[in-house]
Amino acid sequence: MEDRYAPAVIEPKWQKYWEENGTFVAKRTAGKPKAYVLDMFPYPSGDGLHVGHPEGYTATDIVARHKRMLGYDVLHPMGWDAFGLPAEQHAIKTGTHPRATTAKNIDNFRRQLKSLGFSYDWSREVDTTDAKYVRWTQWIFLELFKKGLAFQQSDMPVNWCPALGTVLANDEIVDGKSEVGGFPVERLKIRQWSLRITQYADALLDGLEGLDWPETKVKQANWIGRSEGANIDFAIDGHDAILTVFTTRVDTLAGATYVVLAPEHALVDRIVTADRKAEVAAYVAQAAAKSDIDRSDMTREKTGAFTGAFAKNPINGESIPIWIGDYVIATYGSGAVMAVPAHDERDHAFAKKYALPIVAVVDTAKGETPDVSAAAFTDDGLASAAAKARSTCPIEVGEPSDKVRARITAWLVEQKRGAGKVTYKLRDWVFSRQRYWGEPIPIYFPVECKGDPREKGAEYTVRYDQPIAVDDAELPLRLPDLEDFKPGTDPAGPLARAVDWRFFQKDGAWFARETNTMPQWAGSCWYYLRFLDPHNEAAAWSKEAYDAWMPVDLYVGGAEHAVLHLLYARFWHKVLKDLGHVSDAEPFTKLVHQGLILGEDSAKMSKSLGNVVNPDSVVKSHGADSLRMYEMFMGPLEAVKPWQTTNIEGVARFLDRVWNVATGKITDDPAAYDIETKRAVHKCVKKVGEDIEGLRFNTAISAMMILVKQLGQLASTTGVPREAIRSLVLVLAPFAPHLAEEAWERLGGKTTLAYEPWPAFDPALVVDSEIEIGVQVNGKARASIRIAADADEATAKAAALADDKVKSFVGDKPIKKVIYVKGRIVNIIV
C-alpha cells in the first residue's frame, strides 16, 4: 500500500498550516465561555526538552483543544523562565554571554515544542530576560517597595564562601566546606533584600481553602506553619530585662523547671554571670561555627551551657535556671523557650543530660499520673494535683488541657505577664542574589565620597540605609554588559565591578545602584499575568485583558514547585490585589502536578545513569502523535511511572490502525451504520469527553482503541460509515492532532478541525437494552445471565433461578433473600 501513515510528512504539514493560519491565536468573544489553560513555563536548559516536559504539556494541550471544540475561547500560552544559574556558570566557564546562551537554548526549546504540535498561541510568547518583561518585573518590585513590603535587613546570616566569591545554599555545603572545591564557608551577615511574605501568612493559609488543588495545599499549610500559643514574660533575677518565651503549651507552665535561650539570643551577654562567662562564650562560638544543617540534625545529642542567671516562673514565683542551647532556634518565636521536661521530648532529653528537675503537671486523659522518668508525656490530658499546687492561677484538678490553656492565658493577660500569640514557621523571603544573570533590583543609594567613586582606590560610603526607587520612566534598568561574570571577593556581587554602571551622578551628587539581583523566582511570580497582554507597553497588563481571561482555570506543572513557586506567585498576586491591580484573591483555580517519568530502569532519568530519553529521537522514530499518545497512555497523569520503549509500539500500532480505517473503505450507505456500530461510537464519544474532563487520558485512549478495533472489522466488509469515522477522528484530535487533521481533510474537511464542534452523544444509545449481569449465590459469583437492562426484580430473579448453574448451587435449599441491583447483580441468599 502506497498511502501509509507517515507522521514525518503530515506532522510538519499541519504544524505549518496552524502557524500560517494563526489557528491558535487566542481571541475573546463576548458571551462565550473562556478557559485559561496554563503550563509551568520551562527553564530553557542547554540539554533541551526532557520527556517529562511533554507529559504535562500534552495534558494541557488536550484540554485546550477539547475546550476549543466545545466552543470555549482558549488562552494557552508558552514562554521562558530564562534567568538562572546554568547560563551564568556557562558564561564563567566559556566567556559566552548568558544572553547568547539563553537565546540559543530558547530557540531549541521552541523548535522542540513546535515539533510536538502543541496548540500554543505563540504570538504571546514571553521571555523573563527580555528587557520588555524585566521592565514590569521591576515595576512590581517597586510596587512592593513602595508598600513597605520590600526591605533590607543585615542580620540574616548566610553561607559565604570567600574562595568561590559567592553565597551558598545549605545543600551546597558538605561538612562545613563548599560542595564544589571543598573551600571553607563562613557564616556571614550580609545585607539582603527581603520581601515581607510573613505579613500575608494568614491570607496565604486561608486562601488555600477554596482551591481545587491536590495535596500541595497541605504542604503549603505546613510550610506556613501557623501555630497558636502564647508569649510569656519571665522576670530575670537581678535584672530589669524581661525574657519572653513562646509556647503552645501554656497549660504546662507550672511544670517549667528551666528556661533555654538560643545561643544567639540578645540577652545572653547581659545575663551571664562572671563565673560562667568563659564557658558560655565558648559554647556560643562553637554554635556559630555550625551550619544550619548541622544545627538541625535531630539525632545529635542536645548540648547547652548554664548562664548562672535565674528567671522567675510567673505562675508560681519559682526561680529556675536559664540555660543556652543550640536546640533552640533563634529565629523562631522569641528565640527562647520555657522547658517543661515532663511534657516535651526535647526538654526531657536536655533535662536528663544536665540533671535538671522533671515535674509532671498533666495527667493522662484517664486521670492517671504518667511516668515521666524515662520519657515525656506529650499528649494533651487533664490538669494534675501538682499543677494546681504549683500554680497561683486557679486551676481545677482534672480540667482538660485546652481549658487550662485558655484559663492560664487569660490569667497572664490579667497579670500583664503574657498574651496569646500566633507564630509562623514561614520566614520573610530573602530576595537578593549576589549574581549577574538576574533582574537588577531597581534601587539606588546616595554615596558619600570625595571625588569620583569610580576611580581606583576611591574612598566612599554607600548609604544603604537610604534606598531610592528608580523612577518609573527609567525602567527597565538593564544589566550592564560584563566580560567577566565571575563572582568576586566582594559579597556585593559581580555587578559591583561594573563601576560605570553602578555609580552615576545626579544634580552634582553621586549615587550607587543596588548590585544584587533578583532570584530566579521573580519572573515566574507573574508570567501568567503577562500572557494576558504581552505586548502592552503602557502597563504590565490591562484591566480588559485581565477580566477577559483570569483566573487561570487549569495550571499543570511539577510537584517540585508545590511550595516555593506556587507560594511566591500567590503572595505577589495577593499584594497586587491589595494594590488594585488584579481582582481575584487567587490566581490558579485548579492545579495538577504531572507525575515524574522515570527511566526504563525505574530510576530517575539522569545523564550519569544514561537512561535519559530524548523527545527528538522519539519524534523521529515514531512521530509526535505517538509520543503524545504514549505519554498519556502510560498511566494516570499524576502518577510516577517508568518509560517503556516497547509500549510506544502499542500506541503507534493503534494510530496506524486509525489511519488505515480512516483512509480505507468508507461508506455513505445509511444501512451500514447499524445500531451496534452507532452504540459503539456514542459510548466512545461519551467516555472520551468525560475522561478528558477528569484528566483520565489513559482510559480515554483505551476507549478509542476499543472503538477502532470494532470499526476495523467493518473496513474489510461493508466499509466504515463516514459519520462513525468522522466522530472518531474528532475525539482523537486533541490527542493526536496531526493525524486527526490529515484524516479529517481526507474525509472531506475543508479547514482545520480545531474549532469543529465536539461530537454529541445520544444518551439512549450509550446504554444497552439487553445486558449481561452476574448472579451470585451467597455472595459468590456463580453465573451470568442476559436480561433487559431495565428488568424488574421479579424478572431478574426468575431469570437467575432458571439458570442451570444457579440451580445447582441453590439446590433445594430455601431462598432466604434475593438482592437485585438493576444493571449490576443478582445475589441469592440461601
Place this chain on the structure above:
RNA sequence: GCCGAAGUGGCGGAAUGGCAGACGCAGCGGAUUCAAAAUCCGCCGAGGCAACCCCUCGUGAGGGUUCGAGUCCCUCCUUCGGCACCA
C-alpha cells in the same frame, strides 16, 4: 519522628461497594507469505482436574462492617514524595 500519596498478573495499568485484571506491552498458538517483516485472528493470574465442564485460591499482612470489599473502618508492613529540634 511528623505530614501526604500509593501497594492489583511477567510488565504499564483498568474497575459509581456489585462477575477483579478493561486497554496496552511481553509471551504462546494460528492465518497470510516461497520465506521473513508487517498485518490479522485466538490464548494468556495461581493451583487442582486425563479432559471439556468445573472447583479452590487470589488485589501488601491481619482483623472488622456488609447479602456482597481492590474499593469503607481499625491495626500493622513496605515504597515513594515533602518537612524535619518550629516549643
